[in-house]
Amino acid sequence: MAFVVTDNCIACKYTDCVAVCPADAFHEGPNFLAINPDDCIDCDLCVPECPANAIFQEDELPAGQEQFLELNAELAQLWPKITEVIAPLSDADKLNGLPHKIDQLIVE
Numbered sequence: 001m002a003f004v005v006t007d008n009c010i011a012c013k014y015t016d017c018v019a020v021c022p023a024d025a026f027h028e029g030p031n032f033l034a035i036n037p038d039d040c041i042d043c044d045l046c047v048p049e050c051p052a053n054a055i056f057q058e059d060e061l062p063a064g065q066e067q068f069l070e071l072n073a074e075l076a077q078l079w080p081k082i083t084e085v086i087a088p089l090s091d092a093d094k095l096n097g098l099p100h101k102i103d104q105l106i107v108e
């Protein structure tokens with residue numbers, strides 16, 4: 001079992017989550033963070049830290065967010081680990097809560 005970062009992280013990337021993760025499970029892309037399911041120890045510590053309420057346990061994903069299970073696993077392989085908090089993206093507060101930001105996800 002692992003936790004999963006979902007749509008509302010996209011274009012916000014607050015990174016408060018990484019400060020509490022005891023497993024260094026987060027990986028950083030240009031405008032999204034992904035959790036490596038092989039590293040996540042299912043501790044739940046990151047969930048209340050996220051200002052975007054974007055993190056869920058894999059078996060409690062909200063409707064429409066199921067694709068993020070696979071996406072986290074894939075992107076964690078592609079992107080480097082992030083272990084320290086950095087500044088959120090500049091429009092984070094403006095875009096926090098906007099639905100369906102998956103179209104803005106940058107994969108590189």
Ligand code: SF4
Nearest residue numbers: 021040041043044046
């Ligand atoms: Fe890290 Fe725990 Fe969140 Fe998994 S549930 S990503 S181990 S803080």
Ligand code: F3S
Nearest residue numbers: 009014015016017050
């Ligand atoms: Fe994303 Fe929330 Fe972490 S917005 S970077 S999952 S604190």
